[in-house]
Amino acid sequence: MIIQRVVLNSRPGKNGVPVAENFRLEQSTIADMIEAGQVRVRTLYLSVDPYMRCRMNEDTGSDYLLPWQLSEVADGGGIGVVEESKHDNLAKGDFVTSFSWPWQTVAILDGSLLQKLVPQLVNGRLSYFLGAAGITGLTALLGVKEKGHVAVGANQTMVVSGAAGACGSLAGQIGRLEGCSRVVGIAGTDEKCSILVQEMGFDAAINYKKGNVAEQLRELCPGGVDVYFDNVGGDISDIVISQMNQNSHIILSGQISQYNKDVPYPPPLPPDIEKIQKERNITRERFLVLNYMDKQEASILQLCQWIQEGKLKVRETVVEGLANIGAAFQSMMNGGNIGKQIVSVSK
Numbered sequence: 001m002i003i004q005r006v007v008l009n010s011r012p013g014k015n016g017v018p019v020a021e022n023f024r025l026e027q028s029t030i031a032d033m034i035e036a037g038q039v040r041v042r043t044l045y046l047s048v049d050p051y052m053r054c055r056m057n058e059d060t061g062s063d064y065l066l067p068w069q070l071s072e073v074a075d076g077g078g079i080g081v082v083e084e085s086k087h088d089n090l091a092k093g094d095f096v097t098s099f100s101w102p103w104q105t106v107a108i109l110d111g112s113l114l115q116k117l118v119p120q121l122v123n124g125r126l127s128y129f130l131g132a133a134g135i136t137g138l139t140a141l142l143g144v145k146e147k148g149h150v151a152v153g154a155n156q157t158m159v160v161s162g163a164a165g166a167c168g169s170l171a172g173q174i175g176r177l178e179g180c181s182r183v184v185g186i187a188g189t190d191e192k193c194s195i196l197v198q199e200m201g202f203d204a205a206i207n208y209k210k211g212n213v214a215e216q217l218r219e220l221c222p223g224g225v226d227v228y229f230d231n232v233g234g235d236i237s238d239i240v241i242s243q244m245n246q247n248s249h250i251i252l253s254g255q256i257s258q259y260n261k262d263v264p265y266p267p268p269l270p271p272d273i274e275k276i277q278k279e280r281n282i283t284r285e286r287f288l289v290l291n292y293m294d295k296q297e298a299s300i301l302q303l304c305q306w307i308q309e310g311k312l313k314v315r316e317t318v319v320e321g322l323a324n325i326g327a328a329f330q331s332m333m334n335g336g337n338i339g340k341q342i343v344s345v346s347k
Contacts, residue, residue, distance in 0.1 A: 001030050005104035006325050008068040014057055018333055022056060023074065023326035030108055039111045040084040041096060046103060047077035047130040048328050048341040049166070064290060074103045077130045079117065087111025095119060097129055105322060105345060121304040125314075128307065131166055131340035132314040137303040138296060139289045140170035140229075143251040144178055147287050148227045152179035157221050159240050160185045162231030163205060164192035164315075166340035167253055171229040172202050173312055180227065184220050186213070186236060188335050195338060200313050214239045229253060233266070238273045241282065250284040315339025 009024035034040050054060040055068045068074050078101020082094045089111065090096065096114040101107070122128040131137065144150055150158070158175040162168040163185025172183045185196040185205040193205035204220045206213055217225075217239065224245040230237050231253050241250070252266050266286055269277060277284060292299075306312035317337035319328040325343045332341040 001032055001106065003028055003030055003104050003106045004322055005073045005102065006322060007071050007073050007103075008056065009071075011056055011058065011070070018053060018056060018330060020326035020330045023329070024071075025323045028073075028104070030106060034084055034086050034108055036086050037111055038108050039082050039087050039090050039096070039114065040106065040108050041080035041114075042083050042106050043078060043080045043101065043104065043322075043345040044095075044347075045079045045127045045130060046101065046322075046325060046343045046345060047134075048325065048332055048343060049076065049136075050333065052076060052329065053333060064288070075100045076103070077101060077135060078103075079126055079129060080107070085111065090114065090116065095126060097134070099135065103322065103325060121301075122307055127316060127318070127340075127342045127344075128314060130342060131316065132170055132307060132312060133300055133303050135289060136166045136340060137170055137312075138292075138299055139253060139287075140167050140174050141299050141303060142289055142292045142295060143229065143253055143287050144171060144174050144227075146292060147249060147251045147283070147285060148175065148178075148229070149249050150175060150178045150180055150227060154179065154226075155181045155223075156226035157182040157184070157223060158227040158229065159183075159217070159221065159225050160202075160229040160231070161236050161240065163187045163196055163202065164189075164338050165231060166337075168229065168231045169196070169200055169315055169339050170312065171231075171251070171253070172196065173200055175227065175229070176201055177306065177311060182221070184217070186232075186240075192338060195315065199315070208236055214243070217243055224248075227251065238270060241269070241273050242276055244276075244280060244282050246280045248280065248282050250282060252284060252287050316342050318342045318344055320344050 005028050006023050010022050012018045060067050079097045095117040122133050158180040160168045160172040164187040176183050183202050185202045187193050193207050196202040196205040206216045225243050226248045228240050229251045316339050322345045
């Protein structure tokens with residue numbers, strides 16, 4: 001059977017900025033017959049995520065991420081529909097997902113590695129299982145619960161950087177649902193800031209490309225910052241940390257500003273900021289959602305309930321066509337997306 005797939009065409013270099021041309025669309029073939037335990041699936045949606053930048057390097061800098069190989073098919077979170085099955089628990093027409101879905105139009109996969117989806121849990125919006133009701137939502141929810149130490153009635157102020165991205169836009173809302181009394185987002189355009197406040201219930205948002213971020217943060221968080229959901233690292237985070245309270249908490253979700261740099265993860269803080277962190281006893285521990293998989297099922301159900309109740313607002317930036325996945329990746333790394341970046345492969 002003839003299919004289309006996307007492979008890694010070139011590496012951007014450890015300190016390089018990825019471009020669409022790092023990926024290549026090509027024609028390939030898969031077997032016409034499937035074997036016992038396998039399923040043939042048609043790809044519906046693929047997830048494009050910042051962590052994938054690490055997979056473009058020969059060394060990902062992580063013990064849990066494998067690098068993509070040159071001229072080999074890329075992979076990541078994906079959703080598809082079963083077209084043929086020789087697996088006992090999967091039937092034709094079932095919707096399934098995997099963290100390691102190949103970037104191709106049709107694939108033959110091991111049925112035991114796939115998770116069956118229930119579309120009704122997300123009001124039929126299947127792509128949400130890659131974002132708000134998937135690993136992104138889990139990162140936001142478990143990050144807030146496990147590392148944020150948010151408590152109802154504690155009058156805590158939360159700041160979220162990368163707040164209009166897939167994880168940040170959820171984290172701020174979840175912080176409010178879990179008990180924060182004030183939530184402030186930091187994003188890169190006026191449009192993003194407007195969406196955060198008007199659609200997603202943030203109390204305020206700062207466009208870090210305009211004005212003095214430190215001054216704006218002081219005005220919007222007069223009692224200091226108790227919880228910081230850090231999606232970006234770098235200069236923005238240094239400013240936030242300098243305004244954090246005694247015994248406050250950093251949720252170290254991602255460091256997208258550092259992904260194109262050859263630095264350890266999490267990147268070390270500048271000496272003056274590290275001094276503040278230690279003096280104020282601010283926790284800053286690496287957070288890896290994969291370490292909390294025992295809480296996955298209950299957490300996904302909680303996220304789905306909030307989505308169904310309209311308490312968790314979801315934004316997606318959807319790009320049509322497998323051929324455009326490289327451009328979608330480049331746009332996301334440049335901050336061009338609002339919410340989750342999704343590629344729709346087929347209907």
